[in-house]
Amino acid sequence: MELPKDPMMLFSVVNMKLRDFYPSLDALCEDLHVSKDDIVSRLKEAGFEYNPEQNKFW
Template sequence: MSLPNDPVILLSYINTLLRDNYPSYEELCKSLCIPADDIEKKLNGIGYVYDPNTNSFR
């Protein structure tokens, strides 16, 4: 699966998937076969980190 390259669009895409389809970030990464570090690096670059309490990047 190809993820959006733009970090802001990626943020929206990932948070939507987390909200609608996955109980955790770990489950999302496993399901999509994508290393968690790949997403985290892009989103950390624009100031967002995963919050397990809300199951979203904030």
């Protein structure tokens, strides 16, 4: 799956998928064959951090 390039769209899509389909960021990345480091880095640049207890970026 190709994730959005725009950081706000990426934030929205990843959080929706985490909320509705995946118990963790690791599970999402493994299933979608995407780099966890890439997602975390791109969202960190936009000011977001992953909270594993809440399973979402904020």
